[in-house]
Amino acid sequence: MSDPSNAFKALKNSRPPPPFELPLPESPDVITANMLKLNTLTPSPRMKFIMDKLVEHTHKFVNDTNLTTEEWMTAIQFLTRVGQKSTDIRQEFILLSDVMGISALVDALNNPTVGKGTESSVLGPFFTEDASEIGNGESIASEGKGEYMWVEGRVLNTAGQPIANATIDTWETDHFGLYDTQYKDRGAPDCRGRLKSGEDGSYAFRAVVPVSYPIPGDGPVGEILEGLGRHNMRPNHLHMMLEAPGYRKLTTALYPEGDTYLTSDVVFGVKKSLVVSLEEVKSEAEARAKGFPTGDSYKLLKRDFIMVSLEEAQKASGAAK
Amino acid sequence: MSDPSNAFKALKNSRPPPPFELPLPESPDVITANMLKLNTLTPSPRMKFIMDKLVEHTHKFVNDTNLTTEEWMTAIQFLTRVGQKSTDIRQEFILLSDVMGISALVDALNNPTVGKGTESSVLGPFFTEDASEIGNGESIASEGKGEYMWVEGRVLNTAGQPIANATIDTWETDHFGLYDTQYKDRGAPDCRGRLKSGEDGSYAFRAVVPVSYPIPGDGPVGEILEGLGRHNMRPNHLHMMLEAPGYRKLTTALYPEGDTYLTSDVVFGVKKSLVVSLEEVKSEAEARAKGFPTGDSYKLLKRDFIMVSLEEAQKASGAAK
Incomplete structure (x- = not known):
């Protein structure tokens, strides 16, 4: 157990650390602010815009609902099952969206x-x-x-x-x-x-x-x-x-x-x-x-x-x- | 091809039609209003509250971004793959949330x-x-x-x-x-x-x-x-x-x-x-x-x-x- 070539090793991607410092979170709102600042790295302006709105609404949803860890885990497991129910001839995520x-x-x-x-x-x-x-x-x-x-x-x-x-x-x-x-x-x-x-x-x-x-x-x-x-x-x-x-x-x-x-x-x-x-x-x-x-x-x-x-x-x- | 017992037939669930009429949508905002009205059927008050916020934020996200049909389909396919990448020993939806x-x-x-x-x-x-x-x-x-x-x-x-x-x-x-x-x-x-x-x-x-x-x-x-x-x-x-x-x-x-x-x-x-x-x-x-x-x-x-x-x-x- 000492040969790293014999391990499930994830690979570092091609992106460098951001060219700016992010403040270390002392409160929840700093997490949201940091995420939005990271979005400025996005090459596509349209994707950045969509990501900004996605962060805004997902984080606000968590804040608005004071979502518990258990509820969040239930949601994660639900979404996972939606993906796993989908096949070539059935699209459960479209059904959910519907x-x-x-x-x-x-x-x-x-x-x-x-x-x-x-x-x-x-x-x-x-x-x-x-x-x-x-x-x-x-x-x-x-x-x-x-x-x-x-x-x-x-x-x-x-x-x-x-x-x-x-x-x-x-x-x-x-x-x-x-x-x-x-x-x-x-x-x-x-x-x-x-x-x-x-x-x-x-x-x-x-x-x-x-x-x-x-x-x-x-x-x-x-x-x-x-x-x-x-x-x-x-x-x-x-x-x-x-x-x-x-x-x-x-x-x-x-x-x-x-x-x-x-x-x-x-x-x-x-x-x-x-x-x-x-x-x-x-x-x-x-x-x-x-x-x-x-x-x-x-x-x-x-x-x-x-x-x-x-x-x-x-x-x-x-x-x- | 005329025997319904030999078909992939979905089953009607146990819920009746809502005890109220919903206006037929003439504009996009009516869809959101109808969805919120349907949420009043939810037996659990906590789940109703969470669903209201979920509808509010997901619909506002779509409106804010003027999301195109192609972008929406890309998102659907992305989320499906996140679910399908998850196994007993890997949880890609938690990773996405992370x-x-x-x-x-x-x-x-x-x-x-x-x-x-x-x-x-x-x-x-x-x-x-x-x-x-x-x-x-x-x-x-x-x-x-x-x-x-x-x-x-x-x-x-x-x-x-x-x-x-x-x-x-x-x-x-x-x-x-x-x-x-x-x-x-x-x-x-x-x-x-x-x-x-x-x-x-x-x-x-x-x-x-x-x-x-x-x-x-x-x-x-x-x-x-x-x-x-x-x-x-x-x-x-x-x-x-x-x-x-x-x-x-x-x-x-x-x-x-x-x-x-x-x-x-x-x-x-x-x-x-x-x-x-x-x-x-x-x-x-x-x-x-x-x-x-x-x-x-x-x-x-x-x-x-x-x-x-x-x-x-x-x-x-x-x-x-």
């Missing part, structure tokens, strides 16, 4: 409303690249996946002019509140599809009425929601993602009104402008005409999407900074 | 100075339970582990009266800046020991002069220190942990003055009152008398420890709240 309202806040700040442009909503973990392309009026759902729903509308620019040939991705749960990717025997993609807007910007497809569902509760995020007395449900919704050359990509979702969890979405995805009403159409003839194979009624969802040009988005983003 | 000054701040708030009581310092990851018991004046280090150091002093209460039979744990690096546990072929414990104070509170032991060393740089914490332009070194120090019935456990360390990294300890462990001076004793006769087998000099570290009674600690803690 239920804390942080993801929604970042989304709101980064995608400011531009004029009449349709607002964004969270992407969520269930988007896939392999959805089938469907033609106008065709179905994204196989038969027996839920209550029939007809979705139609137009893709427009902020001046109200049609955007032709926009790519529209849409995905949703079946009547069990499950996405196709959650089935262990998922075969072909289901309850998801990709289509194009027509020359007049119009689009239409058949789908099913989506169903509310819980986010994963078997990890640390599930535990903290229980501790906070909060349910873990998302209200039912239809995901929509629109892309067209020259326009800002629009990731959004539509939330049918009336869902039990509409105003308390566990991940704060709902925005007022994205709530839609479903109209009941009771007509066997209409149902057949729309292409639904059986039944004498369906729900109708009518909704236009207004895309923001890249130029408009840049201007708005500049103004927000 | 280099951010948060551990030192929590320690300072939880262990307020009581009168003339010796101040605390960070425990660190190198304490072990298996140190050998040594008698008064014996050595904690085997021969050849570094420059000789004689440590002596008394264990006292705040009134200056001796505390007899206090248990003293002490541990340190060898001359390579390595703890015994870092050697892959660690045999018996070395550079660590446990002893008792005498009837007059006195203690003395032989050791070696400890050496500064880097904290692990091969993980996300190492990366962020590089990004911040900060070295990853701790100044040299001798750990001391004292226990005696009726007194608050004292976890501390002594920091010899003159170390290159004394005022910029990467984990903010140094406190002014814990800096000590080592006196050079040049006398072969003295060295032999102290029990050092060879050489004609050694370093002398004289230091008393003042322990705070449980009663005093409780009073101080009550006053700090």
Whole structure:
């Protein structure tokens, strides 16, 4: 036990001691002041700014709460488990950020409303690249996946002019509140599809009425929601993602009104402008005409999407900074 | 793909929707307000208070920095890797808390100075339970582990009266800046020991002069220190942990003055009152008398420890709240 080459030796990094003296702490506030002074060594001005704010808020949080050593250790262990629960197909830290309202806040700040442009909503973990392309009026759902729903509308620019040939991705749960990717025997993609807007910007497809569902509760995020007395449900919704050359990509979702969890979405995805009403159409003839194979009624969802040009988005983003 | 029992289905938890309506967000500040309103569901008042402060500071951090989606994703991925780097024998989240000054701040708030009581310092990851018991004046280090150091002093209460039979744990690096546990072929414990104070509170032991060393740089914490332009070194120090019935456990360390990294300890462990001076004793006769087998000099570290009674600690803690 005397050969240092046979030891788990950490390596000294390339950084010298700071070119200034830091006072040795005689009180807690000196620790914060020293940390901020050390931040002046940060080469990137943006990173320094972010670190300053991080130190300010984390240290103030500890001070404000008079956090005990036990509470701090509980938090450390909680965050460690959040990292360790994450895998290639599950991101528990995003989920934590979601239920804390942080993801929604970042989304709101980064995608400011531009004029009449349709607002964004969270992407969520269930988007896939392999959805089938469907033609106008065709179905994204196989038969027996839920209550029939007809979705139609137009893709427009902020001046109200049609955007032709926009790519529209849409995905949703079946009547069990499950996405196709959650089935262990998922075969072909289901309850998801990709289509194009027509020359007049119009689009239409058949789908099913989506169903509310819980986010994963078997990890640390599930535990903290229980501790906070909060349910873990998302209200039912239809995901929509629109892309067209020259326009800002629009990731959004539509939330049918009336869902039990509409105003308390566990991940704060709902925005007022994205709530839609479903109209009941009771007509066997209409149902057949729309292409639904059986039944004498369906729900109708009518909704236009207004895309923001890249130029408009840049201007708005500049103004927000 | 239609049997929900054959799906990765998350389970709805036991919590009902909140008994109040939340306004649907039309602007970012409504997200924060809704999150705070949801916190009123928290059964534990202490947890509600902590969550309120956490929401306040995390949301304000995002607002203050106008954090971009890319920066937020970088942070998510960083925190995930911090969790995933942690194992049974390595805690990267504690390390992150350490280099951010948060551990030192929590320690300072939880262990307020009581009168003339010796101040605390960070425990660190190198304490072990298996140190050998040594008698008064014996050595904690085997021969050849570094420059000789004689440590002596008394264990006292705040009134200056001796505390007899206090248990003293002490541990340190060898001359390579390595703890015994870092050697892959660690045999018996070395550079660590446990002893008792005498009837007059006195203690003395032989050791070696400890050496500064880097904290692990091969993980996300190492990366962020590089990004911040900060070295990853701790100044040299001798750990001391004292226990005696009726007194608050004292976890501390002594920091010899003159170390290159004394005022910029990467984990903010140094406190002014814990800096000590080592006196050079040049006398072969003295060295032999102290029990050092060879050489004609050694370093002398004289230091008393003042322990705070449980009663005093409780009073101080009550006053700090």
